[in-house]
Amino acid sequence: MLTTFGEYIRKHRAEKGLTLTQLAAKIGMDSANLSKIENGRRSFDEKRLKSLSQALEIDIEEIKMEYFSDLFAHKLYHSNCSSETLVLAEKKVKYLAQKSAKQGKITF
Amino acid sequence: MLTTFGEYIRKHRAEKGLTLTQLAAKIGMDSANLSKIENGRRSFDEKRLKSLSQALEIDIEEIKMEYFSDLFAHKLYHSNCSSETLVLAEKKVKYLAQKSAKQGKITF
Protein backbone atom coordinates (compact mmCIF):
# COMPACT_ATOMS: atom_id res chain seq x y z
CA MET A 1 0.00 0.00 0.00
CA LEU A 2 1.23 3.41 -1.00
CA THR A 3 1.30 6.11 1.66
CA THR A 4 3.17 9.12 2.89
CA PHE A 5 5.38 8.47 5.90
CA GLY A 6 2.80 10.01 8.21
CA GLU A 7 0.04 7.82 6.85
CA TYR A 8 2.35 4.84 7.20
CA ILE A 9 2.91 5.52 10.91
CA ARG A 10 -0.76 6.07 11.52
CA LYS A 11 -1.71 2.85 9.79
CA HIS A 12 0.73 0.80 11.83
CA ARG A 13 -0.15 2.56 15.05
CA ALA A 14 -3.81 1.70 14.45
CA GLU A 15 -2.92 -1.92 13.75
CA LYS A 16 -1.16 -2.09 17.10
CA GLY A 17 -4.11 -0.43 18.79
CA LEU A 18 -2.00 2.38 20.17
CA THR A 19 -3.15 5.93 20.84
CA LEU A 20 -1.04 8.90 19.80
CA THR A 21 -0.12 9.43 23.43
CA GLN A 22 0.96 5.83 23.86
CA LEU A 23 3.11 5.69 20.76
CA ALA A 24 4.55 9.11 21.45
CA ALA A 25 5.58 7.98 24.93
CA LYS A 26 7.25 4.86 23.51
CA ILE A 27 9.40 6.89 21.20
CA GLY A 28 9.98 9.70 23.68
CA MET A 29 8.11 12.53 22.08
CA ASP A 30 5.15 14.81 22.53
CA SER A 31 1.85 13.44 21.24
CA ALA A 32 0.87 16.77 19.69
CA ASN A 33 4.00 16.69 17.60
CA LEU A 34 3.45 13.11 16.57
CA SER A 35 -0.01 14.13 15.43
CA LYS A 36 1.52 16.78 13.23
CA ILE A 37 3.90 14.23 11.78
CA GLU A 38 1.12 11.83 10.95
CA ASN A 39 -0.73 14.65 9.26
CA GLY A 40 2.31 15.69 7.28
CA ARG A 41 2.74 19.07 8.98
CA ARG A 42 6.09 18.26 10.45
CA SER A 43 8.90 15.94 9.52
CA PHE A 44 9.98 12.93 11.50
CA ASP A 45 13.45 13.09 12.97
CA GLU A 46 15.71 10.49 11.40
CA LYS A 47 17.30 9.79 14.77
CA ARG A 48 14.08 8.26 16.01
CA LEU A 49 13.67 5.73 13.22
CA LYS A 50 15.15 2.92 15.25
CA SER A 51 12.97 3.50 18.26
CA LEU A 52 9.93 3.79 15.98
CA SER A 53 10.74 0.47 14.37
CA GLN A 54 10.93 -1.11 17.82
CA ALA A 55 7.71 0.49 19.06
CA LEU A 56 5.79 -0.67 16.00
CA GLU A 57 7.71 -3.94 15.66
CA ILE A 58 8.54 -3.28 12.04
CA ASP A 59 11.79 -4.17 10.36
CA ILE A 60 14.13 -1.18 10.46
CA GLU A 61 15.02 -1.62 6.81
CA GLU A 62 11.39 -1.32 5.81
CA ILE A 63 10.94 1.79 7.92
CA LYS A 64 14.06 3.38 6.49
CA MET A 65 12.83 2.68 3.00
CA GLU A 66 9.47 4.29 3.75
CA TYR A 67 11.16 7.22 5.41
CA PHE A 68 13.71 8.05 2.74
CA SER A 69 11.43 7.40 -0.21
CA ASP A 70 8.98 9.84 1.34
CA LEU A 71 11.74 12.39 1.78
CA PHE A 72 12.88 12.05 -1.82
CA ALA A 73 9.35 12.07 -3.20
CA HIS A 74 8.50 15.30 -1.45
CA LYS A 75 11.69 16.97 -2.59
CA LEU A 76 11.14 15.89 -6.16
CA TYR A 77 7.53 16.91 -6.07
CA HIS A 78 8.20 20.35 -4.68
CA SER A 79 11.19 21.07 -6.86
CA ASN A 80 9.38 19.97 -10.03
CA CYS A 81 12.23 17.74 -11.01
CA SER A 82 11.99 15.09 -13.68
CA SER A 83 11.83 11.59 -12.25
CA GLU A 84 14.90 10.88 -14.34
CA THR A 85 16.60 12.42 -11.34
CA LEU A 86 16.04 9.17 -9.48
CA VAL A 87 17.70 7.16 -12.20
CA LEU A 88 20.72 9.44 -12.00
CA ALA A 89 20.68 9.14 -8.22
CA GLU A 90 20.97 5.39 -8.44
CA LYS A 91 23.99 5.67 -10.72
CA LYS A 92 25.57 8.13 -8.33
CA VAL A 93 25.16 5.79 -5.40
CA LYS A 94 27.24 3.28 -7.31
CA TYR A 95 29.72 5.98 -8.25
CA LEU A 96 30.11 6.97 -4.60
CA ALA A 97 30.60 3.38 -3.52
CA GLN A 98 33.21 2.80 -6.18
CA LYS A 99 34.93 6.07 -5.33
CA SER A 100 35.21 5.30 -1.63
CA ALA A 101 36.45 1.81 -2.47
CA LYS A 102 39.28 3.40 -4.45
CA GLN A 103 40.10 5.81 -1.68
CA GLY A 104 40.14 2.86 0.67
CA LYS A 105 42.79 1.21 -1.44
CA ILE A 106 44.95 4.31 -1.50
CA THR A 107 45.10 4.56 2.26
CA PHE A 108 46.62 1.06 2.46
CA MET B 1 29.72 11.89 -17.31
CA LEU B 2 29.08 10.86 -13.77
CA THR B 3 30.18 13.20 -11.02
CA THR B 4 29.30 14.53 -7.61
CA PHE B 5 27.71 17.96 -7.65
CA GLY B 6 30.97 19.56 -6.58
CA GLU B 7 32.86 17.89 -9.39
CA TYR B 8 30.12 18.96 -11.76
CA ILE B 9 30.52 22.62 -10.81
CA ARG B 10 34.27 22.44 -11.07
CA LYS B 11 34.14 20.85 -14.49
CA HIS B 12 31.83 23.52 -15.86
CA ARG B 13 33.72 26.32 -14.19
CA ALA B 14 36.91 25.08 -15.86
CA GLU B 15 35.15 24.91 -19.22
CA LYS B 16 34.17 28.53 -18.85
CA GLY B 17 37.69 29.44 -17.79
CA LEU B 18 36.55 30.99 -14.54
CA THR B 19 38.51 31.10 -11.31
CA LEU B 20 36.88 30.23 -8.02
CA THR B 21 36.88 33.91 -7.15
CA GLN B 22 35.20 34.86 -10.40
CA LEU B 23 32.46 32.27 -10.21
CA ALA B 24 31.93 32.93 -6.51
CA ALA B 25 31.45 36.63 -7.24
CA LYS B 26 28.93 35.85 -9.97
CA ILE B 27 26.78 33.84 -7.62
CA GLY B 28 27.34 36.12 -4.67
CA MET B 29 29.38 33.96 -2.38
CA ASP B 30 32.78 33.65 -0.80
CA SER B 31 35.37 31.82 -2.92
CA ALA B 32 36.60 29.86 0.08
CA ASN B 33 33.16 28.40 0.52
CA LEU B 34 32.80 27.60 -3.13
CA SER B 35 36.07 25.72 -2.89
CA LYS B 36 34.67 23.62 -0.07
CA ILE B 37 31.58 22.90 -2.09
CA GLU B 38 33.58 21.76 -5.10
CA ASN B 39 35.58 19.50 -2.83
CA GLY B 40 32.48 18.03 -1.26
CA ARG B 41 33.13 19.40 2.22
CA ARG B 42 30.01 21.47 2.28
CA SER B 43 26.68 21.43 0.54
CA PHE B 44 25.46 23.89 -2.01
CA ASP B 45 22.53 26.04 -1.01
CA GLU B 46 19.48 25.21 -3.11
CA LYS B 47 18.54 28.88 -3.25
CA ARG B 48 21.54 29.60 -5.43
CA LEU B 49 20.80 27.01 -8.12
CA LYS B 50 19.22 29.53 -10.42
CA SER B 51 22.08 31.97 -10.22
CA LEU B 52 24.54 29.13 -10.71
CA SER B 53 22.73 28.01 -13.84
CA GLN B 54 22.96 31.55 -15.19
CA ALA B 55 26.63 31.97 -14.29
CA LEU B 56 27.59 28.72 -15.98
CA GLU B 57 25.01 29.07 -18.75
CA ILE B 58 23.56 25.64 -18.09
CA ASP B 59 19.91 24.74 -18.31
CA ILE B 60 18.32 25.04 -14.88
CA GLU B 61 16.59 21.68 -15.28
CA GLU B 62 19.91 19.95 -15.83
CA ILE B 63 21.45 21.64 -12.81
CA LYS B 64 18.47 20.73 -10.65
CA MET B 65 18.76 17.15 -11.74
CA GLU B 66 22.45 17.06 -10.89
CA TYR B 67 21.80 18.75 -7.59
CA PHE B 68 18.97 16.59 -6.33
CA SER B 69 20.35 13.32 -7.60
CA ASP B 70 23.54 14.11 -5.71
CA LEU B 71 21.53 14.86 -2.58
CA PHE B 72 19.59 11.62 -2.82
CA ALA B 73 22.64 9.56 -3.64
CA HIS B 74 24.50 10.80 -0.59
CA LYS B 75 21.54 10.19 1.69
CA LEU B 76 21.06 6.69 0.35
CA TYR B 77 24.72 5.94 0.54
CA HIS B 78 25.11 7.12 4.11
CA SER B 79 21.93 5.53 5.36
CA ASN B 80 22.74 2.18 3.76
CA CYS B 81 19.33 2.00 2.17
CA SER B 82 18.43 -0.41 -0.57
CA SER B 83 18.19 1.26 -3.97
CA GLU B 84 14.65 -0.09 -4.07
CA THR B 85 14.00 3.06 -2.07
CA LEU B 86 14.28 5.05 -5.28
CA VAL B 87 11.68 2.93 -7.00
CA LEU B 88 9.32 3.55 -4.11
CA ALA B 89 10.12 7.25 -4.23
CA GLU B 90 9.04 7.42 -7.85
CA LYS B 91 5.73 5.80 -7.01
CA LYS B 92 5.25 8.21 -4.16
CA VAL B 93 5.79 11.22 -6.40
CA LYS B 94 2.88 10.00 -8.48
CA TYR B 95 0.86 9.35 -5.36
CA LEU B 96 1.47 12.89 -4.14
CA ALA B 97 0.53 14.37 -7.49
CA GLN B 98 -2.67 12.37 -7.60
CA LYS B 99 -3.44 13.25 -3.99
CA SER B 100 -3.07 16.99 -4.52
CA ALA B 101 -5.17 16.74 -7.70
CA LYS B 102 -7.97 15.23 -5.62
CA GLN B 103 -7.65 17.90 -2.97
CA GLY B 104 -7.76 20.45 -5.71
CA LYS B 105 -11.11 19.12 -6.86
CA ILE B 106 -12.53 19.22 -3.36
CA THR B 107 -11.77 22.88 -2.89
CA PHE B 108 -13.86 23.75 -5.97
Add this chain to the structure above:
DNA sequence: TTTGACTTGTCAATATTGTACAAGTGTAAA
Protein backbone atom coordinates in the same frame (compact mmCIF):
# COMPACT_ATOMS: atom_id res chain seq x y z
C1' DT C 1 -21.09 17.04 30.76
C1' DT C 2 -17.12 14.40 31.36
C1' DT C 3 -13.52 11.85 29.32
C1' DG C 4 -10.23 10.57 26.03
C1' DA C 5 -8.26 10.93 21.38
C1' DC C 6 -6.73 13.95 18.50
C1' DT C 7 -5.51 18.70 16.29
C1' DT C 8 -3.56 23.20 16.03
C1' DG C 9 -0.94 27.45 17.24
C1' DT C 10 2.78 29.43 19.43
C1' DC C 11 7.36 30.23 21.05
C1' DA C 12 11.64 29.53 23.45
C1' DA C 13 15.43 26.37 23.14
C1' DT C 14 18.38 23.96 20.28
C1' DA C 15 20.59 22.41 16.26
C1' DT C 16 21.98 23.10 11.78
C1' DT C 17 23.77 25.71 8.14
C1' DG C 18 25.81 29.68 5.95
C1' DT C 19 29.09 33.54 5.87
C1' DA C 20 33.18 35.88 6.37
C1' DC C 21 37.73 36.20 7.24
C1' DA C 22 42.44 34.84 8.47
C1' DA C 23 46.06 32.05 7.45
C1' DG C 24 47.76 28.67 5.04
C1' DT C 25 49.82 25.66 0.52
C1' DG C 26 51.54 25.33 -4.01
C1' DT C 27 53.04 27.08 -8.36
C1' DA C 28 54.76 29.95 -11.79
C1' DA C 29 56.49 34.15 -13.55
C1' DA C 30 59.54 38.25 -12.73
Add this chain to the structure above:
DNA sequence: TTTACACTTGTACAATATTGACAAGTCAAA
Protein backbone atom coordinates in the same frame (compact mmCIF):
# COMPACT_ATOMS: atom_id res chain seq x y z
C1' DT D 1 64.09 35.02 -3.98
C1' DT D 2 59.77 37.33 -3.87
C1' DT D 3 55.55 38.56 -5.79
C1' DA D 4 51.22 37.18 -7.48
C1' DC D 5 47.46 34.29 -7.97
C1' DA D 6 44.54 30.18 -7.48
C1' DC D 7 43.09 27.50 -4.32
C1' DT D 8 42.40 25.20 0.49
C1' DT D 9 41.39 24.91 5.31
C1' DG D 10 40.09 26.25 10.13
C1' DT D 11 37.21 28.71 12.84
C1' DA D 12 34.36 31.94 14.77
C1' DC D 13 29.87 34.37 14.34
C1' DA D 14 25.32 35.08 12.32
C1' DA D 15 21.21 33.58 10.16
C1' DT D 16 17.78 29.85 9.71
C1' DA D 17 15.48 25.84 10.59
C1' DT D 18 13.96 22.31 13.57
C1' DT D 19 12.37 20.61 17.91
C1' DG D 20 10.10 20.30 22.37
C1' DA D 21 6.67 21.77 25.28
C1' DC D 22 2.43 23.37 26.47
C1' DA D 23 -2.08 25.68 26.15
C1' DA D 24 -6.32 25.61 24.05
C1' DG D 25 -9.12 23.91 21.05
C1' DT D 26 -12.56 20.15 18.30
C1' DC D 27 -15.08 16.02 18.21
C1' DA D 28 -17.32 11.74 19.48
C1' DA D 29 -18.69 8.33 22.71
C1' DA D 30 -20.32 7.22 27.20
